[in-house]
Amino acid sequence: MRLGARLIAAACLSLLPAVSPAQTTGGDLAYCRALSDVYVRYVGHDWQYGDRQRRQANNDAQVAVAQCEQGNAAAAIPVLERELIRNKFSLPARG
Numbered sequence: 001m002r003l004g005a006r007l008i009a010a011a012c013l014s015l016l017p018a019v020s021p022a023q024t025t026g027g028d029l030a031y032c033r034a035l036s037d038v039y040v041r042y043v044g045h046d047w048q049y050g051d052r053q054r055r056q057a058n059n060d061a062q063v064a065v066a067q068c069e070q071g072n073a074a075a076a077i078p079v080l081e082r083e084l085i086r087n088k089f090s091l092p093a094r095g
Contacts, residue, residue: 027095032073034092035080036065043087058083 044061064079081091 028073028077029068029071031092031094032068032076032080035077035084036068038089038092039080039084040065042089043083 039061044058044065060079061083064076064083067073067076068080084091
């Protein structure tokens with residue numbers, strides 16, 4: 001029984017390094033919000049900018065904007081960067 005508990009503990013500890021880099025830092029969240037602001041203002045839709053932006057908006061990027069608002073910057077940043085670059089926008093400074 002002790003051997004089984006040690007194996008489980010070792011397995012759990014081996015997962016910790018894989019989990020910790022995925023956590024979002026404050027800097028990542030600020031960068032994500034900056035990307036989101038640029039995307040919503042110029043590419044995606046915000047209800048105040050009309051029908052043209054709503055038709056132009058990419059669903060993956062809209063999901064990324066929502067993820068960013070919920071604090072999931074790790075998933076949102078690559079999508080927003082890709083969409084801004086695809087639409088020929090410069091990325092905001094990271095940091």
